[in-house]
Amino acid sequence: MALKVAIVGMGGIGNTHARAYVNDDLSEIVAVCDIIKERADAAAEAYGVPAFYSVKDLLASGIKIDCASMCTAGKENGGDHFTPTMELLNAGIPTLGEKPISNNLDEAKKMVALAKRKNVRYAIDLNHRFTPAAVRAKEWINEGRLGSLNIINMRMWIPNPNESSPHFHVRALHPHSFDVMRYFGGDVKAVQAWFRRGETMEGKKRRCWSNMQANVLFKNGILGHLTGSYDAGGSYGLERCEVVGSKGRVVIDEACEELTFYNRADSQTEHYHHLGGMTGFGETFASRIHAWLEQNKKKVKPSEVDGSGEEALKAQKIIEACITSFETNAIVTVR
Numbered sequence: 001m002a003l004k005v006a007i008v009g010m011g012g013i014g015n016t017h018a019r020a021y022v023n024d025d026l027s028e029i030v031a032v033c034d035i036i037k038e039r040a041d042a043a044a045e046a047y048g049v050p051a052f053y054s055v056k057d058l059l060a061s062g063i064k065i066d067c068a069s070m071c072t073a074g075k076e077n078g079g080d081h082f083t084p085t086m087e088l089l090n091a092g093i094p095t096l097g098e099k100p101i102s103n104n105l106d107e108a109k110k111m112v113a114l115a116k117r118k119n120v121r122y123a124i125d126l127n128h129r130f131t132p133a134a135v136r137a138k139e140w141i142n143e144g145r146l147g148s149l150n151i152i153n154m155r156m157w158i159p160n161p162n163e164s165s166p167h168f169h170v171r172a173l174h175p176h177s178f179d180v181m182r183y184f185g186g187d188v189k190a191v192q193a194w195f196r197r198g199e200t201m202e203g204k205k206r207r208c209w210s211n212m213q214a215n216v217l218f219k220n221g222i223l224g225h226l227t228g229s230y231d232a233g234g235s236y237g238l239e240r241c242e243v244v245g246s247k248g249r250v251v252i253d254e255a256c257e258e259l260t261f262y263n264r265a266d267s268q269t270e271h272y273h274h275l276g277g278m279t280g281f282g283e284t285f286a287s288r289i290h291a292w293l294e295q296n297k298k299k300v301k302p303s304e305v306d307g308s309g310e311e312a313l314k315a316q317k318i319i320e321a322c323i324t325s326f327e328t329n330a331i332v333t334v335r
């Protein structure tokens with residue numbers, strides 16, 4: 001039987017989640033919710049389900065909900081997540097939140113702690129790692145095909161003119177970058193970061209720290225680097241991840257579009273274009289949501305959820321360490 005799904009926050013991304021649920025045999029949408037009445041009503045009309053204007057009313061309705069998507073935004077794209085997420089988790093509803101888990105570390109910790117206390121599945125839409133290319137690369141790493149890992153280089157950039165806060169760029173975009181790096185390299189021990197305010201294409205100085213370079217030391221000794229920008233993208237593409245080992249090297253371009261394996265001892269490469277039929281970043285949402293639905297269907301233990309709240313919290317801790325590193329001109333331990 002299909003899982004009954006409620007979606008909270010019916011902006012662009014809430015509707016992206018909704019389309020993924022509509023197209024997935026594992027789910028049916030049973031309710032939508034937004035504090036902006038017109039948005040909730042439009043979504044209710046589009047998906048043929050009741051509209052709610054608060055999570056409290058949604059929960060009070062008694063509609064059976066197997067799991068929920070939480071797609072609010074707010075300051076630095078994460079400031080509104082806390083209250084509705086706490087309400088859903090408190091009600092025992094498995095919740096898939098959007099990234100960043102929160103722009104506020106204390107609130108992120110509280111959500112993860114509540115999910116643990118209530119023994120509820122809590123995950124975040126860390127969709128960049130839910131691609132056939134990333135999964136295949138991870139398999140190669142686990143099989144030892146790359147040998148002993150030495151280096152992980154990540155680059156992610158999009159053109160984004162948002163100037164709403166000084167650290168909008170690192171807090172809103174790089175939960176993805178650090179999550180992909182952690183996916184391949186494990187936990188991070190320390191970072192050292194520099195930020196730069198760029199210019200718009202019209203030559204206007206930005207207020208947001210819109211460019212960053214960060215050095216990353218993983219706990220297992222792997223050396224990582226992140227290049228990030230809100231002043232690039234466009235024809236420069238979206239992202240590249242390179243994992244370098246003693247025997248082999250893997251490069252993933254545009255999250256899912258190109259996967260290349262380089263054997264250190266042999267110039268012949270192994271290349272996959274659109275592995276698994278995934279052709280572009282837009283398709284990562286459906287893939288991530290399908291994995292979430294499968295895990296709910298199987299009723300996996302909350303501690304076994306892929307792309308969990310806890311993992312998103314770890315990425316956010318790396319981000320805050322980068323900010324501290326830049327502000328104090330120091331190498332910062334991630335705690």
Ligand SMILES: NC(=O)c1ccc[n+]([C@@H]2O[C@H](COP(=O)([O-])OP(=O)(O)OC[C@H]3O[C@@H](n4cnc5c(N)ncnc54)[C@H](O)[C@@H]3O)[C@@H](O)[C@H]2O)c1
Pocket residue numbers: 008009010011012013014033034035036039053054055071072073074077078080083084098099100125126127172
């Ligand atoms: N995973 C990705 O690749 C990806 C890509 C883009 C954006 N995002 C994330 O998706 C999230 C949503 O982005 P968006 O562009 O759709 O934002 P948005 O501002 O367009 O939509 C958010 C909606 O949430 C509603 N809302 C706020 N508080 C609420 C509450 N308490 N209860 C119910 N509804 C509430 C708002 O009224 C709004 O309609 C952000 O966190 C963003 O970072 C993720």
